[in-house]
Amino acid sequence: MSTEEPKIGVFICHCGSNIAGVIDIPQLVEYTATLPNVVVAEDYRYMCSDPGQDLIRERAREKGLNRVVVAACSPTLHEPTFRRVLESMGLNPFFFDMSNIREHCSWVHTHEEEAALEKAKDLVRMAVARAAELEPLVQKEVDVKASVLVVGAGIAGIQAALDIADAGYKVYLVEKEPSIGGHMAQLDKTFPTLDCSSCILTPKMSLIGQHPNIELLTYSEVREVDGFVGNFKVKVERKPRFVIEDKCTACADCLEVCPVNVPDEFNTGLGWRKAIYIPFAQAVPNAYIIDTEHCLGMTPIACGKCKDSCEAEAIDYEMKPEILELDIGAIIVTTGFKLFNAMEQLEYGYGKYPDVMTNLEMERMLSAAGPTDGKIIRPSSMKKPKDIAYIQCVGSRNERYNNYCSRVCCMAALKQARQIREKYPDINVTIFYIDMRAFGKGYEEFYESTSREYGVTFVRGRVAEVRGSFDSDRIVIRAEDTLLGQPVEAEADIVVLSCGIQAAENQGDLARVLGIQLSADGFFLEAHPKLRPVETNTDGIFIAGAAQGPKDIPDSVAQAKGAAASALTMVTAGRVKVQPYAAVVNEELCAGCGICEASCPYGAVKVVDNVAQVTEAQCKGCGTCAAACPNEAIAPQHFTMDQIIAQLDALFQEAR
Amino acid sequence: MTKKNWEPKIVCFACRWCSYAGADMAGTSRIQYPPNARVIRVNCSGRVDPQFILRALKLKADGVLIAGCHFGDCHYVSGNYQTSRRVELLKEYLKEIGLEPERLRLEWISAAEGTKFAETMKSFVNEIKLLGPNPLADGGPE
Ligand SMILES: Cc1cc2nc3c(=O)[nH]c(=O)nc-3n(C[C@H](O)[C@H](O)[C@H](O)COP(=O)(O)OP(=O)(O)OC[C@H]3O[C@@H](n4cnc5c(N)ncnc54)[C@H](O)[C@@H]3O)c2cc1C
Numbered sequence: 184m185s186t187e188e189p190k191i192g193v194f195i196c197h198c199g200s201n202i203a204g205v206i207d208i209p210q211l212v213e214y215t216a217t218l219p220n221v222v223v224a225e226d227y228r229y230m231c232s233d234p235g236q237d238l239i240r241e242r243a244r245e246k247g248l249n250r251v252v253v254a255a256c257s258p259t260l261h262e263p264t265f266r267r268v269l270e271s272m273g274l275n276p277f278f279f280d281m282s283n284i285r286e287h288c289s290w291v292h293t294h295e296e297e298a299a300l301e302k303a304k305d306l307v308r309m310a311v312a313r314a315a316e317l318e319p320l321v322q323k324e325v326d327v328k329a330s331v332l333v334v335g336a337g338i339a340g341i342q343a344a345l346d347i348a349d350a351g352y353k354v355y356l357v358e359k360e361p362s363i364g365g366h367m368a369q370l371d372k373t374f375p376t377l378d379c380s381s382c383i384l385t386p387k388m389s390l391i392g393q394h395p396n397i398e399l400l401t402y403s404e405v406r407e408v409d410g411f412v413g414n415f416k417v418k419v420e421r422k423p424r425f426v427i428e429d430k431c432t433a434c435a436d437c438l439e440v441c442p443v444n445v446p447d448e449f450n451t452g453l454g455w456r457k458a459i460y461i462p463f464a465q466a467v468p469n470a471y472i473i474d475t476e477h478c479l480g481m482t483p484i485a486c487g488k489c490k491d492s493c494e495a496e497a498i499d500y501e502m503k504p505e506i507l508e509l510d511i512g513a514i515i516v517t518t519g520f521k522l523f524n525a526m527e528q529l530e531y532g533y534g535k536y537p538d539v540m541t542n543l544e545m546e547r548m549l550s551a552a553g554p555t556d557g558k559i560i561r562p563s564s565m566k567k568p569k570d571i572a573y574i575q576c577v578g579s580r581n582e583r584y585n586n587y588c589s590r591v592c593c594m595a596a597l598k599q600a601r602q603i604r605e606k607y608p609d610i611n612v613t614i615f616y617i618d619m620r621a622f623g624k625g626y627e628e629f630y631e632s633t634s635r636e637y638g639v640t641f642v643r644g645r646v647a648e649v650r651g652s653f654d655s656d657r658i659v660i661r662a663e664d665t666l667l668g669q670p671v672e673a674e675a676d677i678v679v680l681s682c683g684i685q686a687a688e689n690q691g692d693l694a695r696v697l698g699i700q701l702s703a704d705g706f707f708l709e710a711h712p713k714l715r716p717v718e719t720n721t722d723g724i725f726i727a728g729a730a731q732g733p734k735d736i737p738d739s740v741a742q743a744k745g746a747a748a749s750a751l752t753m754v755t756a757g758r759v760k761v762q763p764y765a766a767v768v769n770e771e772l773c774a775g776c777g778i779c780e781a782s783c784p785y786g787a788v789k790v791v792d793n794v795a796q797v798t799e800a801q802c803k804g805c806g807t808c809a810a811a812c813p814n815e816a817i818a819p820q821h822f823t824m825d826q827i828i829a830q831l832d833a834l835f836q837e838a839r
Numbered sequence: 840m841t842k843k844n845w846e847p848k849i850v851c852f853a854c855r856w857c858s859y860a861g862a863d864m865a866g867t868s869r870i871q872y873p874p875n876a877r878v879i880r881v882n883c884s885g886r887v888d889p890q891f892i893l894r895a896l897k898l899k900a901d902g903v904l905i906a907g908c909h910f911g912d913c914h915y916v917s918g919n920y921q922t923s924r925r926v927e928l929l930k931e932y933l934k935e936i937g938l939e940p941e942r943l944r945l946e947w948i949s950a951a952e953g954t955k956f957a958e959t960m961k962s963f964v965n966e967i968k969l970l971g972p973n974p975l976a977d978g979g980p981e
Pocket residue numbers: 334335336337338339340357358359360363364365366367370372373374375403404405517518519520521522542543546591595598687688689693727728729730734735736737739
């Protein structure tokens with residue numbers, strides 16, 4: 184402990200009525216003033232505002248404060264703000280503690296004013312006791328590597344990568360599929376302007392392929408992330424594509440000879456591809472790949488026809504997976520979404536009736552480059568349909584699947600309905616909906632004109648069942664019309680399920696590898712829903728696009744640009760502060776038993792000459808060693824034994 | 840204090856990455872729960888020294904809740920596995936010294952699980968109410 188007598192100033196925030204509406208602030212202030220070492224106890228409407236910060240500075244000057252406690256919101260939100268206030272007046276920023284009387288008190292005990300006041304008193308007393316034990320720490324600055332890793336190359340990842348590369352920094356763009364583009368590459372036209380998706384996406388894709396600052400790693404996945412902000416060590420696995428990217432000229436000679444036919448994923452299984460294939464014509468990189476699952480065999484060679492046919496000698500059956508080790512300054516995660524699996528909602532008959540399809544399948548069917556050359560046909564009969572019905576909110580806004588609204592399916596249905604009516608004025612389109620959501624710029628207008636000018640029929644009501652008709656090859660839809668308050672039955676030749684948007688496959692595994700969190704709905708969790716929407720709680724890792732939550736293209740691009748700017752701020756500064764929480768050993772108490780060494784998840788502590796030694800750069804300050812040490816000889820800074828004991832003792836000392 | 844209006848006093852150690860954030864989430868979602876616990880923020884549940892727990896119980900805490908990330912989610916890879924082992928051992932020890940092991944509870948609460956945090960508080964407070972005050976409070980077993 185420092186020798187100086189602690190002089191603590193406690194500042195209590197009303198947070199408007201958020202705290203003051205529940206907790207009796209004058210009483211809390213009066214009580215706080217009686218606590219040991221407290222020389223100032225004051226309240227203010229918004230402590231985090233400029234006048235609030237000035238108040239702290241003024242009182243600190245007047246009364247010679249050397250520690251500050253702010254009782255307000257969660258430290259996650261404003262600890263950095265108040266630490267800066269201390270810094271600005273020449274005080275060590277670690278002489279600060281925050282007492283969370285909002286999230287942990289007034290907001291959760293709203294109707295128990297008395298108990299909330301008692302709890303707030305306890306929380307403030309604990310923070311004051313801890314403050315007296317705080318020690319000055321030196322916040323180290325470390326260099327930030329001038330490179331950014333972008334994971335996932337849909338439109339969000341593509342945009343983020345381009346922005347950073349254009350600013351002059353190195354980007355590693357990792358995509359798990361053989362081509363970049365994500366879902367946008369599968370779309371035909373895009374709402375609300377109906378520009379052709381490929382026409383706005385593929386120029387960006389080819390820029391990626393050619394940019395001198397971008398190293399594109401397709402068919403690759405992030406396996407390990409080590410290190411910390413500014414200095415991540417990332418291991419990326421490049422899976423073998425068995426075709427040498429640089430040599431392949433995409434001449435398609437191999438297609439002629441490959442004897443294997445496989446349902447084509449890009450066309451959502453509506454078409455066929457070979458075991459050697461290119462996902463789509465504008466793929467980047469424009470190189471083929473061999474699908475090992477369906478290839479007749481490469482080692483030993485069972486067929487070998489593609490290799491024989493390849494004049495460019497681009498095929499290498501011996502290709503092995505490769506692990507690349509990258510030094511990275513900041514990471515942006517843009518792994519997008521997965522379409523809700525329509526099979527799960529049994530009552531809609533997907534998988535049972537061939538004419539029940541998903542919105543993404545319809546998207547492929549509408550595409551001139553798609554499996555039907557843009558013609559709408561019934562998969563069961565290959566004939567033109569007369570009636571098409573859309574069912575909205577499949578897998579969304581439903582307790583059994585996902586509670587949230589997927590945000591894009593209403594607009595996607597309107598878009599497709601309009602495209603269908605434009606191409607085939609004689610096909611009727613009916614949309615069954617709970618309520619149509621058209622929230623974006625130009626969206627409401629699009630909705631209006633779709634119903635007015637394009638003659639699309641809307642029926643309000645959740646569909647109960649989809650089944651085959653008993654006396655024809657049509658499909659019957661049973662619903663409750665909630666506007667008319669009566670059941671309705673309709674027949675259609677094609678039923679399109681407006682499947683919702685879900686977190687990408689294995690999002691949880693990636694979260695673990697990166698050390699970031701997921702929200703309850705499975706998407707990545709942002710550091711703050713309003714003020715830090717593209718940051719995660721792990722410094723140096725950012726998120727954007729549908730990976731953070733259902734989103735359309737404009738919002739995905741906006742977020743991607745935000746994440747790129749945030750990463751660039753860090754990378755261009757070249758230096759970043761790291762928390763000085765590394766463990767410290769008290770050599771007099773250390774017995775050299777090595778228990779800490781065994782408990783440390785990072786190998787950051789080793790016993791050398793009978794004393795534990797911490798490698799600061801490796802230590803993350805988790806404190807597992809401290810809990811394990813039988814001699815209290817090791818502890819992470821800012822979470823020392825004395826500090827935590829002080830909180831505990833203060834808690835159980837009688838409050839009143 | 841009479842037994843009738845006795846309210847248990849609980850201390851909760853929560854790791855900052857998951858469970859403290861989960862408690863914050865309960866707050867932002869305005870989920871109401873009993874006001875019996877006070878949270879001490881630690882970096883990782885692995886920081887919770889058995890001594891903290893024993894001291895809390897000696898100081899007459901009626902219950903101690905340790906909350907950390909789910910297995911596999913610990914920000915420090917394996918801190919919570921060690922927590923889990925320590926808590927198991929400590930429960931055995933509590934039995935030996937004549938304290939109900941139920942007074943010590945370990946829960947995995949993610950940053951998104953505001954509801955779980957609140958539910959845990961409710962059920963823990965109820966459980967402790969059934970157990971009654973910490974017997975050490977009346978100069979019981981040491
Ligand atoms: C039927 C339908 C129609 C739509 N129509 C429109 C429209 O008209 N207008 C509009 O604005 N929006 C539309 N949308 C929404 C649009 O598709 C999304 O907004 C957009 O695709 C989001 O882009 P993204 O980059 O965030 O995600 P994605 O497009 O999903 O891209 C994510 C990328 O990350 C890759 N990836 C995933 N996991 C990993 C991993 N672990 N490692 C490496 N790479 C990984 C994926 O392979 C993919 O390439 C539509 C959506 C659907 C379903």
